[in-house]
Amino acid sequence: MEGMMDILDLAGKRPSEVRNLIRRGSWTQPTSGLSNGYTQANLVILPEKYAYDFLLFCQRNPKPCPLLEVLDTGDPIIKLTAEHADIRTDLPKYRVYRNGLLNDEITDITSLWQEDFVSFLIGCSFSFEQALLENDIPVRQIEQQCNVPMFRTNIPCKSAGVFEGPMVVSMRPMTEKQAIRAIQVTSRFPSVHGAPVHFGNPEKIGIHDLLHPDFGDPVIIRDGEIPVFWACGVTPQAAVMASKPEIAITHAPGHMFITDQKDTVFSIL
Amino acid sequence: MEGMMDILDLAGKRPSEVRNLIRRGSWTQPTSGLSNGYTQANLVILPEKYAYDFLLFCQRNPKPCPLLEVLDTGDPIIKLTAEHADIRTDLPKYRVYRNGLLNDEITDITSLWQEDFVSFLIGCSFSFEQALLENDIPVRQIEQQCNVPMFRTNIPCKSAGVFEGPMVVSMRPMTEKQAIRAIQVTSRFPSVHGAPVHFGNPEKIGIHDLLHPDFGDPVIIRDGEIPVFWACGVTPQAAVMASKPEIAITHAPGHMFITDQKDTVFSIL
Numbered sequence: 001m002e003g004m005m006d007i008l009d010l011a012g013k014r015p016s017e018v019r020n021l022i023r024r025g026s027w028t029q030p031t032s033g034l035s036n037g038y039t040q041a042n043l044v045i046l047p048e049k050y051a052y053d054f055l056l057f058c059q060r061n062p063k064p065c066p067l068l069e070v071l072d073t074g075d076p077i078i079k080l081t082a083e084h085a086d087i088r089t090d091l092p093k094y095r096v097y098r099n100g101l102l103n104d105e106i107t108d109i110t111s112l113w114q115e116d117f118v119s120f121l122i123g124c125s126f127s128f129e130q131a132l133l134e135n136d137i138p139v140r141q142i143e144q145q146c147n148v149p150m151f152r153t154n155i156p157c158k159s160a161g162v163f164e165g166p167m168v169v170s171m172r173p174m175t176e177k178q179a180i181r182a183i184q185v186t187s188r189f190p191s192v193h194g195a196p197v198h199f200g201n202p203e204k205i206g207i208h209d210l211l212h213p214d215f216g217d218p219v220i221i222r223d224g225e226i227p228v229f230w231a232c233g234v235t236p237q238a239a240v241m242a243s244k245p246e247i248a249i250t251h252a253p254g255h256m257f258i259t260d261q262k263d264t265v266f267s268i269l
Numbered sequence: 270m271e272g273m274m275d276i277l278d279l280a281g282k283r284p285s286e287v288r289n290l291i292r293r294g295s296w297t298q299p300t301s302g303l304s305n306g307y308t309q310a311n312l313v314i315l316p317e318k319y320a321y322d323f324l325l326f327c328q329r330n331p332k333p334c335p336l337l338e339v340l341d342t343g344d345p346i347i348k349l350t351a352e353h354a355d356i357r358t359d360l361p362k363y364r365v366y367r368n369g370l371l372n373d374e375i376t377d378i379t380s381l382w383q384e385d386f387v388s389f390l391i392g393c394s395f396s397f398e399q400a401l402l403e404n405d406i407p408v409r410q411i412e413q414q415c416n417v418p419m420f421r422t423n424i425p426c427k428s429a430g431v432f433e434g435p436m437v438v439s440m441r442p443m444t445e446k447q448a449i450r451a452i453q454v455t456s457r458f459p460s461v462h463g464a465p466v467h468f469g470n471p472e473k474i475g476i477h478d479l480l481h482p483d484f485g486d487p488v489i490i491r492d493g494e495i496p497v498f499w500a501c502g503v504t505p506q507a508a509v510m511a512s513k514p515e516i517a518i519t520h521a522p523g524h525m526f527i528t529d530q531k532d533t534v535f536s537i538l
Contacts, residue, residue, distance in 0.1 A: 058328075060339070070328055268456055268464070268537070
């Protein structure tokens with residue numbers, strides 16, 4: 001019975017099977033842990049008139065905005081990172097923003113589709129977290145079964161047209177020794193955020209209270225651990241909302257697009 | 270006396286000094302070997318109406334088209350990769366194409382500048398060749414003091430709007446052992462073409478005669494050596510010319526833009 005499906009049933013399923021369930025409305029929960037080992041992506045959909053500025057913003061800020069695929073204008077079909085996938089139906093939940101404000105949260109955007117929509121799929125830290133776990137580096141928010149803590153920094157992104165704003169980072173606590181290994185491991189994944197942007201003193205990048213993240217949930221920092229910060233895919237979303245486009249659609253937090261590409265494909269070493 | 274300057278005088282000079290000489294018209298020769306250790310870039314200038322398609326073409330084909338910087342529309346001043354540099358005067362020689370055909374070769378494009386021009390700086394294999402040499406891997410065209418041999422392949426680029434075409438590759442001959450090391454060394458430089466795309470049998474990628482390159486000069490392949498092929502920055506230029514824009518400006522072959530960034534900065538490991 002589909003109503004009884006849980007994450008364990010879907011962890012080992014192929015991405016196309018999971019996307020089929022999502023398309024039929026049989027799975028509307030977060031995608032973390034589904035189709036284990038396959039890359040998941042953030043989504044931003046914008047009208048074409050913003051597409052050049054947004055593409056340029058991503059080009060100028062590749063660490064927080066690692067583009068995996070940009071669809072042709074008006075085309076909802078994914079071409080490069082998945083087969084037989086439709087961007088309008090194949091994510092479990094979407095957020096619709098109008099003039100920069102959250103307007104709706106829905107599981108299918110077919111009725112909202114416009115001929116001038118351009119869809120951007122952006123790399124996500126799920127990919128490198130798998131590699132961290134395989135290297136015995138703790139990922140605290142997975143241990144605590146909550147969302148990763150994310151913070152606005154004082155590091156400005158390079159602006160492009162109407163888009164600008166601070167870099168948003170995610171934080172994972174670990175020992176110095178683990179941090180050194182984590183730098184090595186994540187350096188192999190430049191297309192999914194790559195190496196950290198900072199570690200240690202959070203004040204240096206404008207973060208004043210690690211227990212009160214701007215997005216996501218707080219996690220425990222144990223004795224002997226330091227915070228390690230990675231550029232985060234929330235950065236481009238925040239820049240889009242700040243520019244108040246008449247309409248923008250994104251994935252709902254944690255409800256990502258599951259590609260057909262294995263995480264390991266994005267490792268350059 | 271400036272007329273007596275040769276490449277040896279300029280190998281150790283800072284990029285800003287060399288760019289000043291170029292701007293004054295005191296150096297109109299190729300830039301290979303100038304400001305040793307600093308990254309040089311390919312240039313493509315297009316009217317704004319082609320800029321989105323070209324940016325998307327580069328995003329979809331990052332190995333042959335590694336973008337280092339895209340200037341704002343109409344702005345000739347480099348912001349990120351160099352200080353106090355002007356794209357109109359700071360390359361020693363430019364090529365002007367009209368409707369896809371070479372129309373002129375000039376040393377200053379100030380009089381041709383248009384308010385709708387967008388300038389793209391694209392990574393170049395000079396950066397990783399330095400790393401190859403430091404690892405005792407031969408770079409035959411440097412030994413032979415000629416241009417690197419380049420070939421059209423049967424590998425299609427992913428098209429974007431009006432831009433499409435085959436990948437162009439550069440070829441360097443070496444032993445298998447050197448090829449293994451070369452794969453390691455160039456993998457560190459994903460933003461300047463990265464690892465090779467092929468080695469060995471040239472027929473497999475549609476190359477029928479290694480002694481007759483489509484661009485550049487032939488080089489000797491010694492006994493015991495195999496050809497190793499890297500994606501080449503001529504790829505985006507070839508795609509632009511095939512689309513016959515009313516005007517496009519590029520660097521003249523070998524006459525590159527010298528950035529303020531050291532090659533080593535582009536190494537991710």
